[in-house]
Amino acid sequence: MSNAPQKIRNPILPGFNPDPSICRVGDDYYIATSTFEWYPGVQIHHSKDLKNWRLVTRPLNRPEQLDMRGNPDSCGIWAPCLTYADGLFWLVYTDVKRYDGSFKDTHNYIVTAPEIDGPWSDPVYTNSSGFDPSLYHDDDGRKWHLNMIWDHRVGYNSFAGIALQEFDPVANKLTGPIRNIFEGTPLGLTEGPHLYKRDGWYYLLTAEGGTAYTHAVTLARSRRIEGPYEVHPEEHVVTARFDPDNPVQRAGHGDIVETQSGETYLVHLMGRPRLGQNRCQMGRETAIQKCVWGEDGWLRLAAGGLAPEEEVTGPDLPSHPFAEEPVRHDFDGPELPLVFQWLRTPYPERLFSLRERPGHLRLYGRESIGSFFEQSLVARRQTAYNYEVETLVDFLPENAQQTAGLIAYYGRYQFYYLAIAWREGMGRVLTIHACPGDYPGAFLTAPLDAPVSLAEIGPVAMKVTVEDMALRFWYRMDGEDWQRIGPAFDATLLADESGRGAHANFTGAFVGMHAMDVSGQALPADFDYFSYRNL
Structure with a gap:
């Protein structure tokens, strides 16, 4: 018997914990976040109730998986994606070697583990065409690799769209044609792709607007995985760019999860600027929002509108606090x-x-x-x-x-x-x-x-x-x-x-x-x- 739903106050992962990717395995929830130049790479937090979280592991912890010596500040591990399929955890990540100027050197890899605390495998290299990779496990057994495409050419859109290519888990490599399945909305800066399937639709969640105060989570869908994708009637699921006084700012780069009882929650990047100052000392943190699927098949915030809430209604799950970090x-x-x-x-x-x-x-x-x-x-x-x-x-x-x-x-x-x-x-x-x-x-x-x-x-x-x-x-x-x-x-x-x-x-x-x-x-x-x- 579960308790009455609790209130969850954002951020759920305070301090530098950006670009959240969430997955559920049974009664356990896990969020992976970016660590950039900090070692070991990728923070993974665990929860039983979506409110209380504890840091459990950083899987990229040996030279074969990650060596960032020489990486400039704010390079390194960008936007990992954590999923679970075939009895394994799958972690996809980028090691960025350069990000200033016209070029981005972005190398993407996959590691796997039977348990969240490992042992995690040596990495499999996938590509370097852009950052924010993710892996989608289709219900027919096929696996699909996504990432944003970076175009360095003068006069072209640097954020050139979302690349889709099949991943062969036996050969451990990408295979087949590369398709640009989504070029984004007029807000631009399209990145952070995640794929889902629901009622015969493929849903593509992306981040747009940059990681500052115009950030947003955008949703599109298609009957075919390769598209074409139609955009959400409101274009976005959540953004704070129309609400400058909201204590939760920079809302974007999200991922969704379904609870055991069928409730839907969106985790997303956020920032907490000082009142009257657009400066976020804690950097980019992780927030959560309760969502609902409408009769038209589109995802929306349960509270209505697009603005993120500082306090949301938690799921119908028993409270499960963890011991606090020692002072x-x-x-x-x-x-x-x-x-x-x-x-x-x-x-x-x-x-x-x-x-x-x-x-x-x-x-x-x-x-x-x-x-x-x-x-x-x-x-x-x-x-x-x-x-x-x-x-x-x-x-x-x-x-x-x-x-x-x-x-x-x-x-x-x-x-x-x-x-x-x-x-x-x-x-x-x-x-x-x-x-x-x-x-x-x-x-x-x-x-x-x-x-x-x-x-x-x-x-x-x-x-x-x-x-x-x-x-x-x-x-x-x-x-x-x-x-x-x-x-x-x-x-x-x-x-x-x-x-x-x-x-x-x-x-x-x-x-x-x-x-x-x-x-x-x-x-x-x-x-x-x-x-x-x-x-």
Whole structure:
């Protein structure tokens, strides 16, 4: 016997969790989201009731599956698609190697697993003609691969339509003709395809309007998989572009799922800009909307209209909450807690160790902040407007090329970094490095008039708080009170809309631990704990 439907408040996956793909296997629901340059690749969350979610795995976790060294910011894993068929989970994903200018280097792959937590197979390469791949399993046993088509030519529509080609699971390759089945609506920027079948119709769900404030979910249908596809009478199922005051903005890039009792829900990308500011510090998140199928065979929001709801009616399923993520991690175990990620490399042993100094996370100083190859940064997502983070770092720099400390990070052009460093005539000091959106230079600013002297040895506690758009750093030595250091920074600069300009960035704000040694000596820094608390 199920409980009465609950209310679900958006976002259901707070913090950087864009481009959701959802599937149901029995009583279990799974959502896969993009991770871009963060490693391991693809976040998969699990739920029993569509309200409560827990992170369960990141399947692309070894060099054979994913190596993003050299990938620029906001490249890497775009828009995965997760499905289940033939006793296997199927995950389709893009590894983007370039996205600026006229060209996109987009390589698409498929991996499979018998269980959601693996083991996941080595990847099968499919194509590179565009991004946002998906896989549709037809009821006749055939499998179809879709992706948007990228056209680099001057004077042509870059978003050239949706490619459809059959996938042969025995030969592990695409086969047969490539068809452009849908060129989109006048809104344009057609991407993110997903196929479904209902009452003899093939339904094609796409994302349009770009991933900013004109984003939308578009629906079309055809009696034949290759088309032609007729567009929804309202063109779109959900969009916030006509409702600028809606707290749920940037609504688009969706996927649908049917519950055990036949209810239909749409998950989609969203953003939460600060009131009066089009800046989303948490980046692009995941929301959910209740939908209904009309007598005319078209899908619509259950609430009516096109605007996404901040609070929706949940399904007729028993409530199934999960244990909350611990506030504090003491690094006592052999594995990095799942909440943390690092950047690009499939060789984390070169960046960190949980064994070299038991009870600590040891970071080996590597390349500079913002390196596209080996950067020793272990961080977690910001999931609310306001938060407090604390850590304790033991680090003895020997020259000015070595730093370690606490960093609030979006990308190589957007970060604030409280660091133990070394200064001639002073020895060990505390300083701040900042890069508040300097594209393309990525030059540092020096927020302190002079560094703060530290004792020759001993760990330093560091804290960062974000409140009312102000980011502040604090520090203390053993037995001392917390002391402020530096100015109040603009936290909203750690957002998609900062740096390279509006919506040229696709991730979200992280906060974490960093160590740098551009002298090449890989000097270690030891972090005793890390606590994160939303305020």
